[in-house]
Amino acid sequence: MTASTSYPRRWRRPPQLVKTRRWRLLLPLLLLGYLILALSSLEIDAGRVVEGLSRGARFVQGFLQPDFTSRWQDIRQGLIESLTMTLTATVVGVLVSVPIGIGAARNLSPRAVYLVCRSIVAVSRSLQEIIIAIFLVAMFGFGPFAGFLTLAFASIGFVAKLLADDIEEASASQIEAIRATGASRWQLIHYAVQPQVMPRLIGLSLYRLDINFRESAVIGIVGAGGIGATLNTAIDRYEYDSAGAILLLVIAIVMLSEYGSSHLRKYLQ
Amino acid sequence: MLTIDQLTKTYTGGDTALREVTFRVPRGQVVGLIGPSGAGKSTLIRCINRLVEPSSGAIRLGETDLVNLGGRELRQARRRIGMIFQEYALVERLTVMENVLSGRLGYVAFWRSFTRRFPGRDIENAYRLLDRVGLLEHADKRADALSGGQRQRVGIARALAQEPELLLVDEPTASLDPKTSRQIMRLITEICAERQLPAIVNIHDVPLAQQFVDRLVGLRAGQVVFDNAPDRLDEETLTEIYGAEDWTATDQDDEEPDFASQAQGSLRLVGTAI
Amino acid sequence: MSALDTRPGEPPHYSQVWTFRTPRARLALWVGWVALVALFVWCWQLMNENTLWIFVTDAPSQAADIGSRMFPPRLAYLPELLMPLWDTLNIATLGTMGGVILAVPVAFLAARNTTPSALLVRPVALFIIVTSRSINSLIWALLLVAIIGPGLLAGIVAIALRSIGFVGKLLYEAIEETDARQVEAVTATGAARSQVIHYGIVPQVLPAFWGISMFRWDINIRESTILGLVGAGGIGMKLQSSIDTLAWSQVATILIVILGTVVVSETVSARVRQALI
Numbered sequence: 001m002t003a004s005t006s007y008p009r010r011w012r013r014p015p016q017l018v019k020t021r022r023w024r025l026l027l028p029l030l031l032l033g034y035l036i037l038a039l040s041s042l043e044i045d046a047g048r049v050v051e052g053l054s055r056g057a058r059f060v061q062g063f064l065q066p067d068f069t070s071r072w073q074d075i076r077q078g079l080i081e082s083l084t085m086t087l088t089a090t091v092v093g094v095l096v097s098v099p100i101g102i103g104a105a106r107n108l109s110p111r112a113v114y115l116v117c118r119s120i121v122a123v124s125r126s127l128q129e130i131i132i133a134i135f136l137v138a139m140f141g142f143g144p145f146a147g148f149l150t151l152a153f154a155s156i157g158f159v160a161k162l163l164a165d166d167i168e169e170a171s172a173s174q175i176e177a178i179r180a181t182g183a184s185r186w187q188l189i190h191y192a193v194q195p196q197v198m199p200r201l202i203g204l205s206l207y208r209l210d211i212n213f214r215e216s217a218v219i220g221i222v223g224a225g226g227i228g229a230t231l232n233t234a235i236d237r238y239e240y241d242s243a244g245a246i247l248l249l250v251i252a253i254v255m256l257s258e259y260g261s262s263h264l265r266k267y268l269q
Numbered sequence: 270m271l272t273i274d275q276l277t278k279t280y281t282g283g284d285t286a287l288r289e290v291t292f293r294v295p296r297g298q299v300v301g302l303i304g305p306s307g308a309g310k311s312t313l314i315r316c317i318n319r320l321v322e323p324s325s326g327a328i329r330l331g332e333t334d335l336v337n338l339g340g341r342e343l344r345q346a347r348r349r350i351g352m353i354f355q356e357y358a359l360v361e362r363l364t365v366m367e368n369v370l371s372g373r374l375g376y377v378a379f380w381r382s383f384t385r386r387f388p389g390r391d392i393e394n395a396y397r398l399l400d401r402v403g404l405l406e407h408a409d410k411r412a413d414a415l416s417g418g419q420r421q422r423v424g425i426a427r428a429l430a431q432e433p434e435l436l437l438v439d440e441p442t443a444s445l446d447p448k449t450s451r452q453i454m455r456l457i458t459e460i461c462a463e464r465q466l467p468a469i470v471n472i473h474d475v476p477l478a479q480q481f482v483d484r485l486v487g488l489r490a491g492q493v494v495f496d497n498a499p500d501r502l503d504e505e506t507l508t509e510i511y512g513a514e515d516w517t518a519t520d521q522d523d524e525e526p527d528f529a530s531q532a533q534g535s536l537r538l539v540g541t542a543i
Numbered sequence: 544m545s546a547l548d549t550r551p552g553e554p555p556h557y558s559q560v561w562t563f564r565t566p567r568a569r570l571a572l573w574v575g576w577v578a579l580v581a582l583f584v585w586c587w588q589l590m591n592e593n594t595l596w597i598f599v600t601d602a603p604s605q606a607a608d609i610g611s612r613m614f615p616p617r618l619a620y621l622p623e624l625l626m627p628l629w630d631t632l633n634i635a636t637l638g639t640m641g642g643v644i645l646a647v648p649v650a651f652l653a654a655r656n657t658t659p660s661a662l663l664v665r666p667v668a669l670f671i672i673v674t675s676r677s678i679n680s681l682i683w684a685l686l687l688v689a690i691i692g693p694g695l696l697a698g699i700v701a702i703a704l705r706s707i708g709f710v711g712k713l714l715y716e717a718i719e720e721t722d723a724r725q726v727e728a729v730t731a732t733g734a735a736r737s738q739v740i741h742y743g744i745v746p747q748v749l750p751a752f753w754g755i756s757m758f759r760w761d762i763n764i765r766e767s768t769i770l771g772l773v774g775a776g777g778i779g780m781k782l783q784s785s786i787d788t789l790a791w792s793q794v795a796t797i798l799i800v801i802l803g804t805v806v807v808s809e810t811v812s813a814r815v816r817q818a819l820i
Contacts (some may be wrong), residue, residue, distance in 0.1 A: 007396035010391030011366055014409045038633040042695050052691030060688055084590035091583050126802055130769050141598030141603040144590045218679045237688050254677040319732055348733030353580025358728035362746040371742050382738050431732055
């Protein structure tokens with residue numbers, strides 16, 4: 001260490017992400033430009049917002065002092081519809097997902113089957129529950145049956161996709177070993193694939209059960225039954241205390257089912 | 270000067286990690302702390318800068334009683350104590366320079382550290398330290414782009430950037446190859462000699478410790494069982510510290526080791542190295 | 544096989560020697576499956592108490608009818624969709640920004656290693672996260688339209704409120720998974736708490752933060768396309784009015800636009816995330 005050597009007294013952090021100087025200057029400008037454009041397209045009615053604040057306060061109050069009793073009949077009916085359609089849709093969805101998931105696994109299925117199954121999955125995943133619900137309500141009429149079909153269809157995309165990905169990732173060496181014994185395709189699935197993906201399938205089903213319940217609270221808005229319809233009515237009537245009660249019930253059930261399913265998964269593994 | 274008096278640490282689970290540990294480290298002395306895993310070495314040095322809360326006893330750095338400090342005073346005491354970590358503990362995604370400058374965090378205000386505008390003197394000093402540990406041209410690299418030995422050098426520079434009055438060194442060579450380990454130990458001891466810095470070095474490798482430190486303290490089950498010059502460490506004491514099987518296993522894994530002759534052999538080897 | 548059967552004192556078949564599960568576990572499994580089937584049947588009956596099966600059997604003809612009305616999609620409607628599409632993008636983007644800004648402090652309050660108080664603050668932060676996550680953005684929108692009136696603002700706030708839970712949860716998990724040794728090292732220099740967070744934790748979670756935000760933006764694009772159904776602005780408003788007027792060919796056009804937007808946003812989000820990691 002020589003005392004005479006002098007060292008710089010300034011240091012700037014080298015740019016980590018955007019390395020070219022032009023983009024470093026341009027990006028914040030672009031962002032700013034976008035923000036100005038986007039915010040200017042907002043037409044905020046200040047009077048309405050101020051008015052909204054007092055309503056918001058009333059809603060928060062309703063949330064803190066929920067009213068379970070005066071609409072209890074509707075709430076009960078909505079909850080029963082939601083819970084039953086959640087369960088039936090999950091069961092049916094998973095049952096249908098299994099063959100589709102196997103069909104959509106590249107390492108197990110013939111190419112034609114693979115393509116058909118993957119496109120079913122793609123359609124089911126790209127359409128949102130609420131849009132599916134709109135169509136199914138138009139076809140099957142109002143009520144939980146349309147909701148059941150919506151959730152079952154949406155479950156197929158979700159479960160089959162993840163199942164197929166899982167099967168494709170399942171240890172190839174194990175599949176090869178069983179294949180080498182001269183097993184048929186179905187024996188292969190039973191002995192080599194099923195043991196590897198079964199725990200995951202159970203986990204996926206429980207997870208989907210959660211999601212389906214949450215979604216069941218939504219699709220009622222377009223007439224597919226369930227607690228969502230009750231909620232929609234309560235909000236339309238400005239009955240914030242009943243709406244608060246419904247939301248609290250939804251949150252409680254979601255928390256319960258998350259807690260329960262994490263325990264069940266631990267127990268099953 | 271660091272004074273440790275009757276230091277005891279009992280974890281909430283009821284495990285006693287340290288029992289009435291007492292020793293002092295005078296200015297400029299490098300103390301090697303040896304002992305098997307779980308003997309409390311790591312707990313001991315973490316009690317000194319209060320990363321672990323001691324249960325009872327006293328620790329004094331100069332005139333400051335470290336045990337009863339809190340909040341701002343504790344942070345001010347911590348910046349007087351540099352620490353070098355096992356497996357470097359650099360902030361991997363920051364640059365080498367930022368890692369060294371993080372040694373100044375206790376001295377600068379939040380907004381300065383937030384905007385990375387450290388005082389010119391700190392930056393100059395950081396460059397000097399990087400030059401001293403041989404990494405001047407790596408200042409702008411990210412820490413995770415360096416090799417193990419280089420990262421530990423950054424760790425040393427970070428500790429020195431604090432301008433500490435005491436160095437705590439936790440297994441500095443745990444994940445380094447034998448040659449790099451020696452280089453790092455040499456660097457640490459040289460720097461301590463240059464600056465008259467006292468240091469406590471936790472170390473697994475007994476021969477390496479004997480080669481570099483001024484004094485050895487042996488811990489077993491949280492108690493000091495040896496405290497003397499490195500060349501006074503004999504086979505009997507080693508067995509007392511590590512237990513017979515443990516400490517031969519670190520030397521050789523061959524079947525049926527001739528315990529006594531091997532022990533003496535390695536001691537003799539160390540003797541010549543010193 | 545018969546030879547095996549006749550030997551006294553030995554099991555009649557190998558299958559009785561080797562079974563996959565213990566008898567008790569098998570019994571439990573069977574009881575479980577039977578219970579599930581019974582539950583399913585019971586739920587099915589409960590659910591369909593009020594179902595009018597005439598409508599259900601009528602569905603195929605309804606579907607054919609809607610299908611024929613949807614095709615061909617009315618492409619002349621496209622120009623009218625540009626402004627709503629721009630609004631939808633804004634709802635998603637501004638909503639994501641707002642949600643992320645609100646989620647960051649919540650995540651730091653919820654993570655075990657950064658929360659100021661595990662007993663008082665952490666449960667509150669976790670409750671905010673659960674509440675936000677349990678309620679779909681469409682329900683948030685429904686509420687907000689009732690409170691602050693229909694329009695883009697309700698949509699943006701709805702998306703932001705829903706994003707807090709998602710981003711907050713993933714971010715606090717990332718914070719809890721940070722390397723404690725790096726944090727310890729910064730603490731040991733005598734840094735203040737805010738500096739420890741900024742130097743020890745922030746660099747470690749920054750890539751996760753950008754990844755989560757982009758991921759949520761992608762989801763939000765998807766969700767903001769339908770918020771208009773309850774009056775919260777964007778292309779969903781057009782969807783709602785087309786459905787109300789039974790203009791199915793316009794509905795088809797809108798669906799195509801939505802699908803295209805979703806595909807594009809998914810690609811952009813995936814690209815950006817790849818570039819960041």
